[in-house]
Amino acid sequence: MANQLQKSVTTSPKPGLTKEEQHQVSEDMVGLQLQAERIVYSLTFPMVLKAALELGVIDTIASLEDGMWLSASELAFRLPTKPTNPEAPALLDRMMRLLVSHSILKCRLIETGENDQTRKTERVYAAEPVCKFFLKDSDGSGSLLSLFMLCQNHVVFKALAHLKDVVLEGRDAFESAYGMRVFDYIGSDEQFAELFNRGMTESSTMVMKKVLELY
Template sequence: MGSKDTETSPDLILKGHAEILQHMFSFADSMALKSAVELHIADIIHSHNSPITLTQIASAISSTSPDITYLGRIMRFLVRRNIFTVHPPSDGAGETRYGLSYKSRWILHGTQKTLVPLLLMENHPQAMAPWHCFSQCVKEGGVAFEKAHGVEIWEFASRNPEFNKLFNDGMACTAAIHIESILQGYKDGFGSIGSLVDVGGGTGEMIGQIVKSHPHIKGINFDLPHVVSTAPVHHGVSHVGGDMFQAIPNADAIIMKWVLHDWGDEDCVKILKNCRKSVPPKTGKVIIIDLVLRPDRDDTLNDLGFAFDLLMMAHSSGGKERTELEWKQILEGGGFPKFKVITLPSTMSIIEAYHD
C-alpha cells in the first residue's frame, strides 16, 4: 500500500487522535508538578529518609484536614511521570508508600541545586498569560508579554516587586545549577582574567561563585538598578546598576548567561558592540553561556532547546534560541568574529568570542 493509504489508515488516525489529546493535556504535567512543589511533598518525604504513606504526607501538609483523595490522585499521576516512586505493601495489607526518584530531588526547597524557584516562576499565571497570545502575535506581530500585560517583562518586573522577586529567584537558581559545569568546562579560561563583568547578572550568584573559585578576579555584577538593589553581598563582587544598551563597565572580559537569547538580532548586535567598547582590544573577550540549537540532532536536551525558543517568544522582546550559524552572524555584527563553542553536559554551551 502507498504512503497515502498508510497515513489515512484507521489505526493511524486513532493514534493521531490519542497523540493530539496527549499534547492538548500536556499542561497537566506542569500543573501537577507545581502542586507538589507548593505542597512541599518532596520535602516531606525527604524529611523521613524513606518512603512514606499518603496519610503521613497529608498530615505534614496541613494541620487542618487535607483532601487525601485529591492528594492520592495527584501522586498517582506523578508516579506515572516518574517524579515519585511507589512501593505497594509487601504483604498486601497496609498502605502504599511513596518515595523520591532521581527527578523529585530537583523539587526540594532550599537546596543548592533546585528547580523550585524556576518552576514557580515559569508556571505563575502572570508568566503563563503570554503563551495564550501566540496566535495573536502571528496575526499582528508584536510582543506576547506586552499583549498579555500591557508592558514588556522588564518594565512589568520593575513595577511589581513580587513578580520581580519571583523572576530573580528563578534566574538565580539556574546560575546555581549550571555554575559547576561552567567552572569545570571553562576552568582554564578564567585564569588569565583580572576583572570580569557579569552583564545581566541578576543578584550576582554566578559572578559570586566564579570569584569564590578564582579569588584573583575582580567581579562586577551589572544589571538594571531595580535588580541589583535587592542583590546580597558577595565577597569580591561589586554591584553596578545600569543599562547594557547604554554602556557596560570596563573589564578584561564580559560574561553573559541567558542574556542574548532574550533579544532579537539587532539588539544583540548593540549589546555586543557595547561589550567591545568595554574590553581591551586583542585580549578582550566575551563569554556567552547560552543554548546552541542543533536542528540535525534528535535528543532530549536539544529538543528542550526548541521549547526554550518558544519561551523566548512568550517572555522576551524578539528573543530566540540560535543555531551556531546564527550566533556567528550576530557575533560578527558586534565585532567578535573569532569564536569557539565549548559544549557542556547540560542544555548550555559556552561561546568564547574575541575582538577582530
C-alpha cells in the first residue's frame, strides 16, 4: 500500500521544480502519508497489549530471571492457559514484535541448530522496565493494569463513539451512549463497577506510594 502511495506521488511532480526539489517534495509527501497510516492503525497497539495482558504474556515474561529470554514457542508453552491453536507461536511472535516497537518488550536474534543444515535464527524476548507497571497487583503496591483494561473496555469505547454529540449538542457522551450518567451506569453494571473500582484503587495506590516516598 505504501508503495502505491509513493508511486502516486513520485509520478506527479510539481511543474517548475528542479529534480532535487521534486525528489524532496516526494520524500516529504511519502513521510506524511506514512504518518497518516500510523494514525489509521494506532488502535492496534493498545488492543495487542490488551490481548497480551489477558493471555498472561507480560506476567510470564516479566517473571523470568535476569538474563533469561523466551521464544514465542517457549512462551506459548508457559502461558497460564495453553493455546490449542497450532498457529499460536507465530501469532504471539507477531504480537510481541509490535510490543517491541513500543518498548514494552525487547528482542534479539539467536541461532539455533547444531550444524549448517539445521541452523536457523529465532527471535527471543524479554521484558522492558515499563512492564512492571502492568503486572497484576499481587502485593498491594499498585498497578496500572486494571486502569488500562478499564480504558480499553467496550463500555468506554461505546461512550467515546459519541464524542461528537458533546460538540454538536452539548450532551454528555456517556449519557448519549447509555441514557444515564456514568456513575449511574456503574451502579447498574456489577462487572464494570468492579473493574472501575479496581482501576481507580490500584492506580491511586501506586501514585500515593510514590508521593509518600518523596515526602
